[in-house]
Amino acid sequence: MKKYLFFILVVTISMGGCQKDKGPDPCAGTSYDIQIVKTAAIGGVNNGSITVLYPRGDTLKYAVNNGTPQQSPNLTGLAPGNNIVKVINQKGCADTIHVMIAAYGPKYAAVRQLMMGYCGPCHLDGQSRGGKNLDTDSSIVASWDRIRLRCVNGLPTFMPQNGQLTLIDKQKITDWVNAGHRLTD
Numbered sequence: 319m320k321k322y323l324f325f326i327l328v329v330t331i332s333m334g335g336c337q338k339d340k341g342p343d344p345c346a347g348t349s350y351d352i353q354i355v356k357t358a359a360i361g362g363v364n365n366g367s368i369t370v371l372y373p374r375g376d377t378l379k380y381a382v383n384n385g386t387p388q389q390s391p392n393l394t395g396l397a398p399g400n401n402i403v404k405v406i407n408q409k410g411c412a413d414t415i416h417v418m419i420a421a422y423g424p425k426y427a428a429v430r431q432l433m434m435g436y437c438g439p440c441h442l443d444g445q446s447r448g449g450k451n452l453d454t455d456s457s458i459v460a461s462w463d464r465i466r467l468r469c470v471n472g473l474p475t476f477m478p479q480n481g482q483l484t485l486i487d488k489q490k491i492t493d494w495v496n497a498g499h500r501l502t503d
């Protein structure tokens with residue numbers, strides 16, 4: 319019995335010593351310039367997504383919020399909020415970034431989608447004709463009145479320039495404005 323206790327004591331001490339003597343962290347310096355695109359979670363469902371554009375490769379795996387690492391760089395079924403995306407290499411070393419997934423209401427999501435289709439060359443990707451850039455959710459939400467006036471009422475002239483939205487798309491803007499023109503409507 320005494321021998322047994324002594325054994326435990328020795329093992330415990332030597333394990334402590336082992337930790338102190340640990341060599342350099344084999345994962346030190348694991349750093350990627352992680353690039354992603356993302357979509358919001360729409361309508362109170364956990365349907366947000368993040369796609370890792372860089373780095374990519376057969377030897378890499380991707381995980382989100384400590385989920386199971388996967389081969390595919392498409393991370394789907396995400397809840398709104400802060401998500402931690404992990405890129406893991408073949409040594410098991412990882413780099414992470416934090417990615418915020420927005421919560422869109424269905425009416426806002428429809429308006430945003432039509433704007434991505436029609437307003438692109440003049441108001442997206444850094445373009446700002448008439449001083450109006452619509453790249454961010456906050457700029458779209460803040461511009462709700464201008465968007466309605468220009469795209470639905472055509473005052474003073476219709477947007478998109480040199481065209482008009484379909485009745486269905488105009489209705490999407492009207493529905494969003496009437497619901498309260500918020501991100502969550």
Ligand code: HEC
Nearest residue numbers: 433436437438439440447448450464465468469477478479
């Ligand atoms: C082919 C280019 C082009 C496209 C496409 C386009 N616009 Fe414009 N937009 C302009 C130009 C040029 C101006 C500045 C002149 C003016 O106000 O008419 C402008 C100005 C604006 C303004 C700011 C002026 C104001 O009245 O507040 C808003 C808002 C706007 N556009 C919304 C939109 C929306 C929303 C879409 C997509 C549905 C869109 N535009 C598509 C060219 C474009």
